[in-house]
């Protein structure tokens with residue numbers, strides 16, 4: 235049967251990617267399900283037709299606009315810095331980050347048609363990138379947290395972990411994080427790579443602030459005693475192997491503590 239997809243958020247890019255997320259409620263574990271583009275006979279979860287119409291996001295409330303839009307940004311960010319992404323994805327990912335930084339605040343505060351159009355395009359483009367690229371610790375930690383706490387929206391879990399994971403990753407690929415800072419609208423002319431890379435983290439924190447996204451696990455009701463389990467389970471996710479800096483369970487626990 236042909237698969238026809240119709241996105242109603244500007245977020246996951248699921249309408250165009252070859253992946254799905256399935257939750258094992260017994261193990262409280264979310265898993266990525268799907269296959270790479272060149273799977274023989276596949277991609278089974280690839281749509282034959284995507285009907286991408288930003289008008290369908292016009293009634294999306296601000297909170298969901300912010301969380302899903304931030305998710306699109308995180309896809310581009312993780313795809314861009316991932317250890318296994320081909321160079322082809324890089325300009326695509328940088329453009330997504332530019333679009334989100336420029337238009338998500340307006341989509342959140344005013345919900346204008348124009349900002350919704352740009353966000354829908356950004357999310358769709360990020361979804362295309364996902365098919366070719368890897369993810370990383372942000373999605374590992376956020377998916378595990380979402381499996382254990384299904385009431386936390388994916389985009390909010392993503393936002394909470396993003397600054398600490400960027401802080402952790404930026405020293406292995408400072409040049410890439412400097413480019414992220416620029417894509418997010420920072421003037422990093424004349425700055426060292428390291429200083430520019432730090433600016434990327436500040437830019438994301440400011441964007442989260444502007445979007446009123448939660449900034450701590452505590453604020454969304456995660457128990458501090460669950461952090462070791464979150465770190466352990468994150469090591470079992472498919473995304474963690476793509477992180478640009480090889481992470482141990484101890485590293486992930488540190489990141490989770492910093493995000494608490």
Ligand SMILES: [Fe+2]
Nearest residue numbers: 246305309392
């Ligand atoms: Fe996501």
